[in-house]
Amino acid sequence: MTSETNSDHLPEKPRRRTLLGWLWALLGLLACIELGWLTGSILKSRKPIAARRQGNRLIDAGRVESFSPGDVKAIPEAMAYLSRLEDGSFIALSKTCTHLGCTVPWDQVRQRFVCPCHGSTFDRTGSVLTAPAIRPLDYYPVRIENGLLRIDIATPTRRETFDASQTTRV
Numbered sequence: 305m306t307s308e309t310n311s312d313h314l315p316e317k318p319r320r321r322t323l324l325g326w327l328w329a330l331l332g333l334l335a336c337i338e339l340g341w342l343t344g345s346i347l348k349s350r351k352p353i354a355a356r357r358q359g360n361r362l363i364d365a366g367r368v369e370s371f372s373p374g375d376v377k378a379i380p381e382a383m384a385y386l387s388r389l390e391d392g393s394f395i396a397l398s399k400t401c402t403h404l405g406c407t408v409p410w411d412q413v414r415q416r417f418v419c420p421c422h423g424s425t426f427d428r429t430g431s432v433l434t435a436p437a438i439r440p441l442d443y444y445p446v447r448i449e450n451g452l453l454r455i456d457i458a459t460p461t462r463r464e465t466f467d468a469s470q471t472t473r474v
């Protein structure tokens with residue numbers, strides 16, 4: 305009687321093993337894809353660090369005439385945004401949220417930076433519009449050389465408020 309019961313289940317075991325084998329292979333493949341994506345993200349985010357290490361502290365951000373007042377453009381090599389204010393001056397802003405350090409994207413529709421982590425928002429000068437952040441985004445000095453905008457990424461500057469001395473005029 306026992307042998308009949310065992311023989312009934314014999315074809316089931318190899319099928320289960322095969323299914324488990326496929327599941328493990330699929331999980332392994334997903335883990336490899338995620339690892340590759342993570343490695344790519346880390347290497348990409350280290351570009352500005354690599355630029356700093358090579359002493360390459362001046363990052364080209366385009367020509368003055370390519371920015372209209374009100375424009376905010378991401379400069380990935382600097383891990384920063386370059387913002388042209390309504391008076392025509394420029395300010396370069398760090399992408400790092402001053403609350404807990406998440407990367408802050410520019411929301412073109414809402415015309416503000418919106419942190420995806422806890423909802424802080426910042427205007428185009430980097431000033432806080434909505435807490436929990438209490439400090440404006442750090443800024444970098446901007447130079448204009450022969451009409452070319454260059455961001456000096458050597459030292460992000462911490463500040464408590466925005467004022468015009470942080471901007472660069474044409």
Ligand code: FES
Nearest residue numbers: 401403404419422
């Ligand atoms: S890290 Fe940006 S709001 Fe918390």
